[in-house]
Amino acid sequence: xxxxKNKNENKNITxxxxxxLLRVKNLQVSxxxxxxxxxxxxxxxFELDKGETLAVVGESxxxxxxxxxxxxxxxxxxxxxxxxGEVWLDGRDLLQYSDKEMEKVRGKEISMIFQDPMTSLxxxxxxxxxxxxxxxxxxxxxxxxxxxxxxxxxKLVGIPNPESRVExxxxxxxxxxxxxxxxxxxxxxxxxxxxxxxxxxxxDVTIQAQIMDLMADLQKKLDxxxxxxxxxxxxxxxxxxxxxxxxxxxxxxxxxxxxxxxNPKHPYTWGLLLSVPRLDVSKDLRLVPIEGTPPxxxxxxxxxxxxxxxxxxxxxxxxxxxxxxxVEGSNNGEHFARCWLYHDLAPNVENPIEKRRGNLNE
Amino acid sequence: MSETLVSIRNLKKYFNVRxxxxxxxxxDISFDIKKGETLGLVGESxxxxxxxxxxxVRLYEATGGDIIYKDMNINKLSKKELKNYTRHAQMIFQDPYASLxxxxxxxxxxxxxIDIHNLYKGMERQKRIYEILELVGLSRExxxxxxxxxxxxxxxxxxxxxxxxxxxxxxxxxxxxSALDVSIQAQVVNLLKDLQDELDLTxxxxxxxxxxxxxxxxxxxxxxxxxxxxxxxxxxxxxxxxHPYTKALMSAVPIPDPDKSRSKKRIxxxxxxxxxxxxxTGCKFQGRCPLVEDICRVEEPAxxxxxxxxxxxxxxxxxx
Amino acid sequence: xxxxxxxxxxxxxxxxxLKSSEEIVRKSLTYWQDAWMRLKSNRVALVALSIIILMVxxxxxxxxxxxxxYDEQNYDVISQPPNSEHWFGTxxxxxxxxxxxxxxxxTSLFVAFVATIINVTIGVIYGGISGYFGGKTDIVMMRIxxxxxxxxxxxxxxxxxxxxxxxxxxxxIAIAITGWGGMxxxxxxxxxxxxxxxxxxxxxxxxxxxxxxLLKHLIPNTMGPIIIxxxxxxxxxxxxxxxxxxxxxxxxAPAASWGSLAQSGTKMILLYPHMLLFPAALISIxxxxxxxxxxxxxxxxxxxxxx
Numbered sequence: 007x008x009x010x011k012n013k014n015e016n017k018n019i020t021x022x023x024x025x026x027l028l029r030v031k032n033l034q035v036s037x038x039x040x041x042x043x044x045x046x047x048x049x050x051x052f053e054l055d056k057g058e059t060l061a062v063v064g065e066s067x068x069x070x071x072x073x074x075x076x077x078x079x080x081x082x083x084x085x086x087x088x089x090x091g092e093v094w095l096d097g098r099d100l101l102q103y104s105d106k107e108m109e110k111v112r113g114k115e116i117s118m119i120f121q122d123p124m125t126s127l128x129x130x131x132x133x134x135x136x137x138x139x140x141x142x143x144x145x146x147x148x149x150x151x152x153x154x155x156x157x158x159x160x161k162l163v164g165i166p167n168p169e170s171r172v173e174x175x176x177x178x179x180x181x182x183x184x185x186x187x188x189x190x191x192x193x194x195x196x197x198x199x200x201x202x203x204x205x206x207x208x209x210d211v212t213i214q215a216q217i218m219d220l221m222a223d224l225q226k227k228l229d230x231x232x233x234x235x236x237x238x239x240x241x242x243x244x245x246x247x248x249x250x251x252x253x254x255x256x257x258x259x260x261x262x263x264x265x266x267x268x269n270p271k272h273p274y275t276w277g278l279l280l281s282v283p284r285l286d287v288s289k290d291l292r293l294v295p296i297e298g299t300p301p302x303x304x305x306x307x308x309x310x311x312x313x314x315x316x317x318x319x320x321x322x323x324x325x326x327x328x329x330x331x332x333v334e335g336s337n338n339g340e341h342f343a344r345c346w347l348y349h350d351l352a353p354n355v356e357n358p359i360e361k362r363r364g365n366l367n368e
Numbered sequence: 369m370s371e372t373l374v375s376i377r378n379l380k381k382y383f384n385v386r387x388x389x390x391x392x393x394x395x396d397i398s399f400d401i402k403k404g405e406t407l408g409l410v411g412e413s414x415x416x417x418x419x420x421x422x423x424x425v426r427l428y429e430a431t432g433g434d435i436i437y438k439d440m441n442i443n444k445l446s447k448k449e450l451k452n453y454t455r456h457a458q459m460i461f462q463d464p465y466a467s468l469x470x471x472x473x474x475x476x477x478x479x480x481x482i483d484i485h486n487l488y489k490g491m492e493r494q495k496r497i498y499e500i501l502e503l504v505g506l507s508r509e510x511x512x513x514x515x516x517x518x519x520x521x522x523x524x525x526x527x528x529x530x531x532x533x534x535x536x537x538x539x540x541x542x543x544x545x546s547a548l549d550v551s552i553q554a555q556v557v558n559l560l561k562d563l564q565d566e567l568d569l570t571x572x573x574x575x576x577x578x579x580x581x582x583x584x585x586x587x588x589x590x591x592x593x594x595x596x597x598x599x600x601x602x603x604x605x606x607x608x609x610x611h612p613y614t615k616a617l618m619s620a621v622p623i624p625d626p627d628k629s630r631s632k633k634r635i636x637x638x639x640x641x642x643x644x645x646x647x648x649t650g651c652k653f654q655g656r657c658p659l660v661e662d663i664c665r666v667e668e669p670a671x672x673x674x675x676x677x678x679x680x681x682x683x684x685x686x687x688x
Numbered sequence: 689x690x691x692x693x694x695x696x697x698x699x700x701x702x703x704x705x706l707k708s709s710e711e712i713v714r715k716s717l718t719y720w721q722d723a724w725m726r727l728k729s730n731r732v733a734l735v736a737l738s739i740i741i742l743m744v745x746x747x748x749x750x751x752x753x754x755x756x757x758y759d760e761q762n763y764d765v766i767s768q769p770p771n772s773e774h775w776f777g778t779x780x781x782x783x784x785x786x787x788x789x790x791x792x793x794x795t796s797l798f799v800a801f802v803a804t805i806i807n808v809t810i811g812v813i814y815g816g817i818s819g820y821f822g823g824k825t826d827i828v829m830m831r832i833x834x835x836x837x838x839x840x841x842x843x844x845x846x847x848x849x850x851x852x853x854x855x856x857x858x859x860x861i862a863i864a865i866t867g868w869g870g871m872x873x874x875x876x877x878x879x880x881x882x883x884x885x886x887x888x889x890x891x892x893x894x895x896x897x898x899x900x901x902l903l904k905h906l907i908p909n910t911m912g913p914i915i916i917x918x919x920x921x922x923x924x925x926x927x928x929x930x931x932x933x934x935x936x937x938x939x940x941a942p943a944a945s946w947g948s949l950a951q952s953g954t955k956m957i958l959l960y961p962h963m964l965l966f967p968a969a970l971i972s973i974x975x976x977x978x979x980x981x982x983x984x985x986x987x988x989x990x991x992x993x994x995x
Binding site for chain 2: 707710711712714716717718719885886887889890891892893894895896900904905908909911991
């Protein structure tokens with residue numbers, strides 16, 4: 007197993023070093039609470055190329071937001087604690103940076119947009135000024151230059167009448183417009199990486215479509231890499247190049263969007279795909295939910311965290327955390343699943359996604 | 369042919385807002401809900417679906433129109449009759465974090481309805497509470513815990529248990545899954561379906577997610593700015609949407625299949641969801657409709673049957 | 689790689705265990721247990737609490753246990769500074785100041801606690817009703833509070849003294865009349881916010897009447913702010929009593945209260961500072977302790993900081 011991993015790491019280093027923007031290695035983050043240590047992130051690895059979109063998908067509490075915030079060092083340090091890990095951005099380990107050094111990175115090289123546009127914008131500051139802040143600080147623009155750029159950004163994100171909108175306050179914007187304004191603020195300094203933490207969860211579905219469209223459009227124009235955090239696989243299907251499926255603090259499957267949607271290997275991923283409702287299938291096709299509840303990370307199970315909810319769970323699953331196993335036939339050799347089902351000694355299991363596809367095609 | 373359980377006739381609910389304006393949350397809607405069916409009520413924020421649900425259970429008093437439950441006119445009930453009505457019609461709420469009293473144990477929460485209506489006491493009461501908890505997939509070990517110790521999905525199940533404790537016939541589910549992760553949504557929807565079969569319940573299922581509504585509803589009504597745009601059977605709506613808003617709404621729903629999704633032709637609506645304070649005369653959808661014509665700005669289209677069992681409110685949709 | 693020996697039996701399928709999945713591993717803590725835990729970790733608040741308990745204990749027991757009673761005059765030992773016989777010294781009539789201080793504590797604390805209890809009771813009910821019904825009821829009720837508050841406490845006391853004899857009663861009534869408004873406003877604010885919450889709507893939908901909603905849903909979720917407000921009202925009442933007695937509008941001689949002791953002490957301040965020092969110190973320490981406890985409680989009872 008470890009030989010395999012080394013081989014792959016070497017492959018990555020030689021082949022695409024110039025394109026590689028972000029590499030997260032063995033990130034472990036815990037929170038010290040009165041009840042004990044909550045192990046929110048337990049060894050996360052992923053890579054992101056320039057201009058690429060990585061979707062991190064998982065249920066609430068799986069650690070996806072904590073992972074993203076750790077990259078930006080936004081986790082309050084007590085009670086949070088980065089136990090180990092490296093976050094390499096363009097050749098520098100961000101976790102070694104002091105707060106002052108991170109200030110230069112945030113907004114300029116990495117930006118973040120959040121779920122709730124109502125609380126993410128400062129209600130007492132004009133929207134234009136919020137866009138100008140980052141420009142003045144990071145790009146040393148004068149007020150006039152920054153104002154011009156702010157208007158440009160509002161136009162870029164599709165807000166009508168940007169000249170008058172730039173003077174307005176957040177409460178004068180609608181929900182969808184506020185999210186666009188947030189995107190404008192985040193992209194004003196043309197960062198290399200945009201982290202979007204559930205950006206459309208709180209929006210109506212027609213507005214959601216608009217925002218996802220906008221983000222895909224802006225990515226093409228500005229060549230920004232995006233980490234998209236969400237619990238909704240449907241949203242991801244359109245925009246993701248790579249997908250990391252997280253559960254209970256670990257990435258249990260990782261691959262390109264084609265790998266995950268068309269050749270998923272982990273039972274949790276199967277569960278996610280089977281439980282998502284679809285407009286294009288008959289209503290009589292019963293949704294197959296994942297029964298049960300994710301484990302409390304104050305006492306994470308020693309074995310695979312999904313074992314209690316997995317129909318295919320084996321004895322070994324309760325005892326030991328499975329290692330990452332490379333899946334054959336993936337597009338670029340980067341499809342991994344953390345599952346004992348792919349060990350040589352494991353019994354063969356029917357892949358319900360293939361089965362369903364077979365049924366649909368009949 | 370099943371009987372009608374709830375009949376809504378010309379229901380209106382207006383709110384007075386600051387500045388002397390009127391917020392027309394629900395503006396003259398009519399529909400029926402048959403016994404044993406699930407009617408889905410879909411729309412985006414501001415369309416009035418939640419207000420409709422809350423008015424039906426009398427959390428709000430209707431400004432106009434009638435709500436007929438069996439043969440009772442809900443708007444004209446006395447206090448005592450209203451208390452009796454609550455035994456028939458119950459509600460499940462949206463926010464799993466705000467819908468349970470943080471200071472009460474699960475037993476107290478589920479048992480509150482039993483206590484208010486004096487249904488059981490002592491050991492019987494406890495037994496009944498355990499039964500209901502098991503019915504929703506929880507156990508008696510959970511009975512003495514507090515809401516904050518549970519996950520979102522578990523809390524919603526506690527909310528469902530609370531509604532079921534007094535054995536209602538009709539449940540208004542007000543966005544019961546919107547605040548949950550997609551994988552847990554399926555859990556709750558399947559639970560609701562099973563409970564419906566087991567306990568012979570009738571549901572009004574309010575949601576903004578068209579794809580989830582499809583899986584649970586027999587018929588679906590699409591609302592926009594306080595009015596019903598389209599009302600028809602679930603499969604029919606998805607196979608043959610007629611109203612331009614319905615079509616746009618469906619187009620916007622994400623498809624978890626990259627090849628299909630990336631090749632789909634999207635209808636992206638311009639502009640934002642409008643506010644129910646400044647409702648235009650004429651068709652409510654005129655501001656964002658790709659097919660808008662002069663008549664739409666003048667006359668509000670009535671909800672009429674253009675195909676058997678398929679009603680639409682649009683001037684541009686002609687009867688075949 | 690093969691540092692573990694895996695056997696075929698390890699791969700036997702056992703399937704899911706939903707019961708285990710739904711289990712809650714953390715210990716269950718009630719609201720009060722959680723609050724106490726948080727309070728305990730706040731050293732300052734704990735010290736403050738201990739001081740309060742100590743002082744209340746002394747107020748209850750010390751007057752019974754001292755050698756000298758509070759009103760025993762002894763012209764042989766007038767105006768003595770603190771010594772081994774009289775720990776706090778004596779006053780101008782030879783009375784033991786230690787005994788008088790704790791007797792005074794009894795009076796001051798009695799006034800403070802009784803007045804606070806009245807304030808809390810009236811305030812919670814008034815604020816609860818005003819917040820719950822809202823609308824015109826709320827507007828009228830809040831204006832009444834403002835009218836009452838437009839008359840300063842001092843004036844209320846003077847008005848009451850026109851019809852009542854000076855003593856504990858008029859002070860308690862004055863503090864009560866002008867104190868419940870703050871509590872009412874706090875409770876009203878909380879109730880206004882809480883009544884929109886879905887768990888209150890759920891109770892209404894279940895058929896709960898106003899009384900049940902107020903008592904089971906609204907007030908219990910307001911306990912945090914109520915307790916904190918209460919904790920700040922006590923030192924305020926102590927101070928008011930001290931202030932009024934200091935002005936001569938309070939407890940008359942020979943009855944002791946911290947305020948009257950401070951008043952007599954002030955007359956002698958240049959010659960015998962100890963007579964003012966001890967009652968002033970007691971008032972200050974008591975008020976400081978309650979304020980620190982109140983701060984600690986504010987953090988301990990904040991639901992957002994739950995452990």
